Amino acid sequence: MTHSKETTLSRRSVLKGIAGLTAFFALPVSVRPVAAQTKLPFIVSRYPTVDAWIRIDPEGIVHVFSGKAELGQGIQTAITQIVAEELDLPVELVRMVDPDTGVSPEEFYTAGSTSIETSGMALRHASAEIRDYLVGMAAEKAGVEKSGIRAENGELTASNGVRTTYWSLVEGQEINFDITGEVAPKAPSEFQLVGKPQPRIDLPAKFTGEASYISDIRLPGMVHGRVVRPPAPVFSLTSVASGSVEAMEGVISVVRNGSFLGVVAEREDQAVAAAEALAEAAEWDIPKIEPSMEDLPEQIKSLPSTEEVFVNEGDVSPAGGQRFEAAYFRPFHAHAAVSPSCALAQFEGETLTVWSHTQGVFPARRDMANALSMPEENVRVIHAHGAGCFGHNGADDVAMDAALLARATGRPVRVMWSRQDELAHSPFGSAMRIEISAELGADAKLRSYDHTVWSGVHGARPGFQFYMQEKEGSGFMPIWSTGDGVEAYAPRDIPPMFGGGAERNGEPIYDIPNRKLTKYLLSKMPLRVSAMRGLGAYANHFAMESFIDEVAFGIDADPVEFRLRHLSDPRYRAVVERAAEAANWTGRSTRKGYGRGFSFGRYKNRSGIFAIVVDVNVDLDSGEVAIPKVAAAVDVGQVINPDGVINQIEGGIIQSLSWTMMEEVAYDGAGITSTDWSSYPILSVAQAPEVDIRLIDRPDMPPVGAGEASQGPTASALANAIFDATGARVRDMPLRPEKILAAMQA
Amino acid sequence: MVEFQLNGKAVSSGTGEDVPLLFALREEFSLNGPKFGCGSGQCGACTVLVDGQAVQSCVTPLSAAAGSEVVSLEGLSAGGTLHAVQQAFLDEQAAQCGYCSNGMIMRAVELLSANPAASDAEIRDGMDGVLCRCGAQARVLKAIKRAQSQL
Numbered sequence: 019m020t021h022s023k024e025t026t027l028s029r030r031s032v033l034k035g036i037a038g039l040t041a042f043f044a045l046p047v048s049v050r051p052v053a054a055q056t057k058l059p060f061i062v063s064r065y066p067t068v069d070a071w072i073r074i075d076p077e078g079i080v081h082v083f084s085g086k087a088e089l090g091q092g093i094q095t096a097i098t099q100i101v102a103e104e105l106d107l108p109v110e111l112v113r114m115v116d117p118d119t120g121v122s123p124e125e126f127y128t129a130g131s132t133s134i135e136t137s138g139m140a141l142r143h144a145s146a147e148i149r150d151y152l153v154g155m156a157a158e159k160a161g162v163e164k165s166g167i168r169a170e171n172g173e174l175t176a177s178n179g180v181r182t183t184y185w186s187l188v189e190g191q192e193i194n195f196d197i198t199g200e201v202a203p204k205a206p207s208e209f210q211l212v213g214k215p216q217p218r219i220d221l222p223a224k225f226t227g228e229a230s231y232i233s234d235i236r237l238p239g240m241v242h243g244r245v246v247r248p249p250a251p252v253f254s255l256t257s258v259a260s261g262s263v264e265a266m267e268g269v270i271s272v273v274r275n276g277s278f279l280g281v282v283a284e285r286e287d288q289a290v291a292a293a294e295a296l297a298e299a300a301e302w303d304i305p306k307i308e309p310s311m312e313d314l315p316e317q318i319k320s321l322p323s324t325e326e327v328f329v330n331e332g333d334v335s336p337a338g339g340q341r342f343e344a345a346y347f348r349p350f351h352a353h354a355a356v357s358p359s360c361a362l363a364q365f366e367g368e369t370l371t372v373w374s375h376t377q378g379v380f381p382a383r384r385d386m387a388n389a390l391s392m393p394e395e396n397v398r399v400i401h402a403h404g405a406g407c408f409g410h411n412g413a414d415d416v417a418m419d420a421a422l423l424a425r426a427t428g429r430p431v432r433v434m435w436s437r438q439d440e441l442a443h444s445p446f447g448s449a450m451r452i453e454i455s456a457e458l459g460a461d462a463k464l465r466s467y468d469h470t471v472w473s474g475v476h477g478a479r480p481g482f483q484f485y486m487q488e489k490e491g492s493g494f495m496p497i498w499s500t501g502d503g504v505e506a507y508a509p510r511d512i513p514p515m516f517g518g519g520a521e522r523n524g525e526p527i528y529d530i531p532n533r534k535l536t537k538y539l540l541s542k543m544p545l546r547v548s549a550m551r552g553l554g555a556y557a558n559h560f561a562m563e564s565f566i567d568e569v570a571f572g573i574d575a576d577p578v579e580f581r582l583r584h585l586s587d588p589r590y591r592a593v594v595e596r597a598a599e600a601a602n603w604t605g606r607s608t609r610k611g612y613g614r615g616f617s618f619g620r621y622k623n624r625s626g627i628f629a630i631v632v633d634v635n636v637d638l639d640s641g642e643v644a645i646p647k648v649a650a651a652v653d654v655g656q657v658i659n660p661d662g663v664i665n666q667i668e669g670g671i672i673q674s675l676s677w678t679m680m681e682e683v684a685y686d687g688a689g690i691t692s693t694d695w696s697s698y699p700i701l702s703v704a705q706a707p708e709v710d711i712r713l714i715d716r717p718d719m720p721p722v723g724a725g726e727a728s729q730g731p732t733a734s735a736l737a738n739a740i741f742d743a744t745g746a747r748v749r750d751m752p753l754r755p756e757k758i759l760a761a762m763q764a
Numbered sequence: 765m766v767e768f769q770l771n772g773k774a775v776s777s778g779t780g781e782d783v784p785l786l787f788a789l790r791e792e793f794s795l796n797g798p799k800f801g802c803g804s805g806q807c808g809a810c811t812v813l814v815d816g817q818a819v820q821s822c823v824t825p826l827s828a829a830a831g832s833e834v835v836s837l838e839g840l841s842a843g844g845t846l847h848a849v850q851q852a853f854l855d856e857q858a859a860q861c862g863y864c865s866n867g868m869i870m871r872a873v874e875l876l877s878a879n880p881a882a883s884d885a886e887i888r889d890g891m892d893g894v895l896c897r898c899g900a901q902a903r904v905l906k907a908i909k910r911a912q913s914q915l
Contacts, residue, residue, distance in 0.1 A: 089861070090860040090861025090862070090863075090898055091860065092860070217854065217857060218857060218859075220862070221853075221854060221857065221859060221862060221865075222854060224859065224862030224863075224865055225837075225846075225850050225853050225854060225859070225862065225865055225869065226797075226837065226838065226840075226841050226846070226850065227795065227796045227797030227836060227837035227838040227866070228796065229796050230796065230862070231796070231799075231863065233799065233800065234796040236794070285779075285787070285791055286787050286790070286791060287779075287780075287783045287784060287787040287791075290787075290803070354897055355861075355863070355897050356801050356807055356809055356861075356863045356864045356895055356896065356897050357799065357800070357801060357809070357863045358800070358801070403861070404861070404863075405861045405863035405864075405897070406860055406861035406863065406897050406898040407861075408897075434800060436803060437801070437802040437803055437804065437806075437807075661857055665857060665860060665900075665903070666860075668899060668900075668902060668903070669860050669898045669899030669900060670899065671899065672899030672900075672901055672902065673897070673898070673899040676899075694802065694804060694806060695802060695804075695806040695807055695895060696806065700895060700897060701901065702891075702892060702893075702895070702901070703868075703888060703891035703892070703894065703896065703901045703904055703905065704888040704889060704891065704892060705901075706901030706902045706904075706905060707902065708902065709902045
């Protein structure tokens with residue numbers, strides 16, 4: 019196989035390192051500098067030894083093992099910076115191994131903007147302790163105190179001139195002591211790498227065409243598979259006349275198992291042609307999809323649901339003040355990565371190896387083994403880079419497609435979905451309706467806020483059922499349609515300990531004394547839904563921050579000043595003020611057709627803090643919106659890679675502008691109709707605004723993720739800007755020209 | 765057999781005249797630069813230069829390359845030095861996942877060679893039909909401007 023050169027080399031040396039283990043006893047703990055016991059991330063209790071995280075190859079490379087995957091967000095670079103920092107190494111000598119159930123720690127999913135908080139901090143401690151340990155060895159060798167050792171580029175120089183290296187110290191040694199939390203990582207004032215912009219480690223290869231992605235992996239003897247499905251969430255195959263397809267050039271096999279219908283061919287172009295012919299030859303029964311797209315915004319409230327109240331503080335019932343209420347809607351959104359999902363699967367005897375751009379190699383393995391009735395230890399799932407991942411997309415499903423075709427044919431199979439597959443079969447971000455009512459107190463501040471959300475689930479990933487105590491069924495869509503008798507597991511929403519699902523960010527972080535948050539979780543949606551960037555936070559923020567703008571306008575208050583009335587936390591105030599300053603905020607626009615919108619939020623109410631000003635020009639005849647500029651401020655605590663944070667924030671803003679302004683999954687009674695880039699358009703290069711991001715570094719605060727901080731506030735800032743420009747308040751997304759015109763005329 | 769120049773070398777392909785150029789380049793010649801994105805010429809991920817023109821190789825039959833000079837992303841830096849556009853994309857860190865970068869870079873190379881003094885509006889228009897999902901659009905524009913000043 020022609021996997022990337024680095025990966026092949028590193029894996030080989032890793033295996034060599036494991037093979038060459040010899041017994042070694044750590045220096046007594048008492049000689050280590052004992053710092054105040056630091057709170058270690060939970061994951062360290064599951065993987066307490068340093069070698070679960072870091073292994074030093076005597077040949078001069080440090081291998082880093084993390085369960086967190088590079089999804090285009092730059093985690094590989096940020097984690098490499100953290101490890102290199104603590105070990106006083108250049109980043110070039112630190113290599114992060116892609117998550118692999120064969121060698122990596124099990125770290126749940128790469129999701130929720132938590133990789134730095136969990137894996138990053140585990141690795142920071144592991145690195146600090148390994149450095150301390152090796153410095154101790156060097157000190158003993160040189161007969162000096164540990165404070166007399168200087169580490170640089172892997173070389174350890176003692177005050178008396180005795181020199182050694184990490185590489186020679188680890189030769190023949192097993193470095194596998196427990197992480198204690200007793201060695202303090204560097205103080206922020208000592209940082210050389212962390213907090214400074216680090217170019218992404220993976221981009222040079224990606225900009226020159228080196229094998230970088232899952233779709234670039236070529237296994238010996240590999241063949242190409244495609245699976246044929248109608249663009250509907252539920253379907254059954256009634257008949258297929260596949261004889262002519264089997265006779266096509268290059269076709270190895272047509273695979274049918276229940277309603278699972280696929281084809282395997284020698285070459286990719288042959289698989290594509292055969293799949294097209296097979297689609298022509300297949301007859302499907304598709305249950306009518308209801309409620310219709312047009313009826314959904316209203317009927318979503320009458321779908322079967324369970325009610326849950328998450329927050330109920332004080333009393334939100336009317337108390338005689340000025341009241342406000344409004345309802346908002348978010349349609350289904352597609353992940354719509356530029357690459358369709360891709361996977362490879364290979365059976366060797368009783369064992370299955372799967373290459374996947376899944377967010378969770380371990381949960382995927384568990385679910386896959388269960389669904390295929392295989393022992394878990396016989397399945398290995400290896401992560402490889404895919405196109406940008408924004409949640410539970412088609413990555414897992416295509417891996418099951420590949421596994422099923424590999425099982426049926428005995429060949430190593432690569433499956434790449436078509437564009438239509440990607441836009442019709444990846445799970446969608448759930449449609450949501452939000453109703454808010456609030457009341458103003460005599461002090462012109464909100465005294466109550468009542469937020470109710472109707473939504474499908476925001477988490478139905480393969481393997482999640484095992485964390486939720488559900489043992490039945492699978493999260494892999496392809497298995498449901500086979501004759502294997504494995505059904506979809508009954509998904510529950512993401513629990514509050516992970517930040518919640520549909521209700522995420524439905525509780526304001528403003529100082530409002532009476533507050534209520536209610537969720538109606540819909541048990542059956544017309545389309546398949548799961549996790550998409552921000553989960554419920556995106557639509558809840560859109561609604562809440564549109565609403566705040568409506569209230570401020572209603573009492574003739576400046577939107578920035580009105581928010582500050584309800585914010586006492588200095589970090590929140592600083593973010594609001596910095597964004598306003600970056601945008602030269604002077605209040606609402608006075609010019610018709612030009613508008614400015616403000617918004618603010620803290621992701622999960624405990625993660626990244628973000629505020630934004632969006633500028634728009636709206637053509638008052640056509641309703642067309644142009645976005646010349648956005649300015650924003652962000653506080654994600656201690657910043658690891660400033661340019662990485664800015665890139666994530668900037669990407670989140672632009673993606674949210676696209677979702678909010680133009681995107682909506684379209685469907686009719688028989689299936690999804692937005693299955694190409696003309697029916698599911700996204701923001702073009704030409705439409706991109708100028709972006710100005712101000713980073714507030716808090717070196718002494720814990721670092722949190724940046725990937726999901728910006729989408730919700732951006733959506734509402736856009737709606738607020740359109741209102742400012744036109745007087746049109748559009749509460750149901752997408753904010754398309756016809757809705758703006760209609761609202762202007764209302 | 766279809767004969768053409770690929771990244772400066774004479775090659776011939778027996779894959780089949782009607783086979784999309786993209787599949788021939790990826791499978792027969794093991795290139796990774798041009799990528800499958802949509803199969804219908806809508807996203808630009810598969811872009812290569814054929815006689816200097818940016819074409820979408822997923823909807824271009826192999827036969828259309830006959831006798832032509834085909835340059836892929838790999839060919840831009842064939843001498844070991846990055847093309848000014850590649851360097852500018854690195855300098856601006858103009859990507860997140862990088863999957864669209866092939867199309868962005870190849871289209872920008874064509875754009876700047878055809879119109880070295882392209883205005884901002886011409887650059888924006890010229891990038892039409894190359895899609896990015898991660899939100900690197902603003903950085904892509906900065907990178908193209910930077911490359912323009914270097915060329």
